[in-house]
Amino acid sequence: MHCVIIGASRGLGAALAEACLKNRDFSVIGIGRTAPEDIPDLGGWAETGRFQYFQADITTPNGSAILHSVSSLLPDQPACVIMNAAVIESDLAEDGTFLIDAYDRVNDAGIAGLGRVIDAFGEHLTRFKGVFVGISSLSALAPPFLDKRIAYPASKAFMTMALRSLRLVWKDRVRIMTVFPGYIGSSRPVRGFTWLAPTYRTVARKIVRKIQGKRVPHTLLIPLPVGLIYRLFSILPDGLYFWAAGKIEAHARSDGERGRRQ
Numbered sequence: 001m002h003c004v005i006i007g008a009s010r011g012l013g014a015a016l017a018e019a020c021l022k023n024r025d026f027s028v029i030g031i032g033r034t035a036p037e038d039i040p041d042l043g044g045w046a047e048t049g050r051f052q053y054f055q056a057d058i059t060t061p062n063g064s065a066i067l068h069s070v071s072s073l074l075p076d077q078p079a080c081v082i083m084n085a086a087v088i089e090s091d092l093a094e095d096g097t098f099l100i101d102a103y104d105r106v107n108d109a110g111i112a113g114l115g116r117v118i119d120a121f122g123e124h125l126t127r128f129k130g131v132f133v134g135i136s137s138l139s140a141l142a143p144p145f146l147d148k149r150i151a152y153p154a155s156k157a158f159m160t161m162a163l164r165s166l167r168l169v170w171k172d173r174v175r176i177m178t179v180f181p182g183y184i185g186s187s188r189p190v191r192g193f194t195w196l197a198p199t200y201r202t203v204a205r206k207i208v209r210k211i212q213g214k215r216v217p218h219t220l221l222i223p224l225p226v227g228l229i230y231r232l233f234s235i236l237p238d239g240l241y242f243w244a245a246g247k248i249e250a251h252a253r254s255d256g257e258r259g260r261r262q
């Protein structure tokens with residue numbers, strides 16, 4: 001199967017490329033703005049003979065044209081497209097000031113970029129019965145409290161609803177999976193909460209295992225217990241949710257201070 005990973009240059013996208021390439025049945029096409037020579041693992045991936053990389057910015061018309069040409073390269077077979085690209089940036093300064101430029105960058109990649117990806121690959125996917133994976137976030141389900149921001153969770157909520165709506169239209173022609181990761185690849189996990197932060201590799205392996213499986217689930221919560229807690233948060237009244245979030249935030253702050261003193 002050909003797997004197109006939008007946002008393959010680093011982080012989860014790079015781990016997904018690696019996890020896919022472990023299976024000889026997979027060929028991978030990676031997309032990202034980073035120049036190929038600046039992607040450390042690219043040489044090793046290319047050596048498999050099953051990896052190609054296209055430098056493209058999905059927020060631009062030129063990037064859109066590149067996505068269309070990548071789509072035309074796909075063989076007349078089911079393919080998998082993973083929309084992993086996102087700008088993870090806060091649009092609120094420390095003092096709460098709203099930062100419109102950051103807000104635009106996040107929405108351009110997460111909302112307009114998603115549209116360009118659907119536009120480029122939708123026809124191929126519906127014609128040859130493919131898989132579309134959207135990497136959302138648990139912050140699509142409840143407002144983030146440790147890193148306060150507006151556009152990022154909202155753009156993930158947009159993706160989540162866009163894919164639910166697409167499922168109704170694409171029906172059984174395209175299997176759609178929305179992935180809701182929590183915090184990934186933490187370099188400084190909060191003491192007592194390390195189980196909350198799986199690595200990129202662990203998350204990527206879980207996703208690829210689901211893509212390879214016979215039944216691609218509609219949603220994938222990673223890690224599951226945290227996902228279930230977030231599902232609960234999403235139905236709690238905001239006041240109760242913000243109270244619980246405040247308790248966790250206070251624990252994280254005191255843990256950070258203790259870490260700095262040691």
Ligand SMILES: NC(=O)c1ccc[n+]([C@@H]2O[C@H](COP(=O)([O-])OP(=O)(O)OC[C@H]3O[C@@H](n4cnc5c(N)ncnc54)[C@H](OP(=O)(O)O)[C@@H]3O)[C@@H](O)[C@H]2O)c1
Pocket residue numbers: 006007008009010011012013031032033034035056057058059083084085086087088109113135136137138180181182183184185
């Ligand atoms: N890290 C977490 O804790 C976490 C938690 C929940 C969900 N997620 C989601 O998981 C996904 C991966 O996260 P990550 O931590 O790996 O993020 P990351 O390290 O910032 O990687 C984002 C990827 O998106 C690509 N990208 C961004 N803007 C792009 C554009 N305009 N055109 C093409 N590619 C673009 C980047 O490549 P270039 O810079 O080369 O363009 C990069 O490969 C994201 O969708 C994120 O929202 C992450």
